[in-house]
Amino acid sequence: MIEYLMAGGGLMVPIVLCSIIAAGISLERLWSLRRREVRPQRALLELQERVEREDLTDEWLKGLRVKSPLERVASQVLALHGGGRETMRHALTAEIAQIAHELERYLSTLGSMAAITPLLGLLGTVIGMIKVFSAIQSVGIGEAATLAGGISEALITTAAGLSVAIPALFMHRFLSRRVDDLLIDIENDTMLLIDRCVTRSSTGFR
Secondary structure, three states, rough: HHHHHHHHHOOOOHHHHHHHHHHHHHHHHHHHOHHHHHHOOOHHHHHHHHHHOOOHHHHHHHOOOOHHHHHHHHHHHHOOOOHHHHHHHHHHHHHHHHHHHOOOOOHHHHHHHHHHHOOOOOOHHHHHHHHHHHHHHHHHHOHHHHHHHHHHHHHHHHHHEEEEEHHHHHHHHHHHHHHHHHHHHHHHHHHHHHHHHHHOOOHHOO
């Protein structure tokens, strides 16, 4: 492996750095975007029970603001239950946008890694081919070792760039889709809570 890295030339350094960054972001987001962390069923059941009991105290709602994304969204929306459906829906839209920004953290960087590494590989290919033609101009085509070194550098950097870019692109698409699914679930869960609040508004909340 070390031989391949050295044969690829100086551009292998940024390619390797990009691979480390992409792997780190992928692992961190896979851990952070677990469904039980973002939208825990236990919390959803408690929210539903509280709405059913009309027990939306300010102290309890305030405590939810430091918990899961679902609970944070619900706390901000349910705190406005006295303002009616439209007020809560406007609050939900604002909170979903805020949570989306949080869940999408680092994904733009991951996408950048997927876009940059093939270009680095292509640049390595160009540099390698320049070396090949420079060698041909200097010593002719009889120096096979010199020519092979330039061609090897060109092929290795291209392969390395694609080897990093393909999984990085896959993870970017996969994680982006997971964020979209989680946001839809959070929005649907909160809308059900809003509807339940509205149907029970005639009895009042504490």
